Amino acid sequence: MTVSRRRKETQSEHAVERLRAVGLRPTRQRAALVRVLGSEHRHVSAELLHKEAQKAGVPVSLATVYNTLHQFTEAGLLREVVVASGRTYFDTNTGDHQHFFCEDDGELIDIDGEVIEVAGVPTPPRGMKLDRVDVVVRVKRSV
């Protein structure tokens, strides 16, 4: 057994534990996607994750990637970020933070939650409850 083999198994077990912890069945595909998502904070589209999974030798269907991304979001493992029509990102950083969004290339950059201060958010209209306050700082390439 090689070292890399051992590392892989360890990661898989982590993945399985994470899934159990949030009440999701630890299937082959879900565990694989947790591993492909990795531990670094990043912003992935469904298509990108699908490609990465393929490249990593995990044959997951695009439908499953979509299903899984939504399940992970529900479970609090991911956060959905909508900044442009037809461009949904899933953010592995679920902590308090906001984003820069570059209109030109569609890139997202995190802004730490302590940096931006939002004050004066009004109470939601009758029959509504507050879910989240999103701040998107839209930027453009300067010339």
Next chain:
Amino acid sequence: MTVSRRRKETQSEHAVERLRAVGLRPTRQRAALVRVLGSEHRHVSAELLHKEAQKAGVPVSLATVYNTLHQFTEAGLLREVVVASGRTYFDTNTGDHQHFFCEDDGELIDIDGEVIEVAGVPTPPRGMKLDRVDVVVRVKRSV
């Protein structure tokens, strides 16, 4: 000549002036869409505006509605609001303000610009210039 006929012409002239003012050729369709958009602040989708134009007896193609909405946005007559994937709204209120967004029914509600205070917006990354800071207060129907 009836009163309503006179009112219509007056509105058309207003529309034509507004178009000229922003450097857009005052074509039949564009003037009609300005009229259909009206003077009240509201949030319209391309599809809705298309339907309204049809109903108002102005046969504008959907492609033209899309073209026009984008031109109006460029010209500063409208503001584009993206809050959910595949759900683009155009806001006739181009002044400083933010939005409530109801995740359940997709409704947008304006929040006056003076109400919400955003502090600490960091300077954009190298090579980027700030375009706009959007705040979306996401709400859900409470039970």
Next chain:
DNA sequence: TCATTATTTTAGAATGGTTCTAACCGATAT
């Protein structure tokens, strides 16, 4: 005015991201 040119509009096809369908497969519990 009329011709010329540039822009706009149009129907319908194409695109692209996302969701749906219905058959198949696999994890869990008995």
Next chain:
DNA sequence: ATATCGGTTAGAACCATTCTAAAATAATGA
């Protein structure tokens, strides 16, 4: 082990939006 129920899949369907190329219309200038 086996049944059950949830998960996965390929491919079709969907739907908002964009594209295309041809026809229509506005601006320009003689």
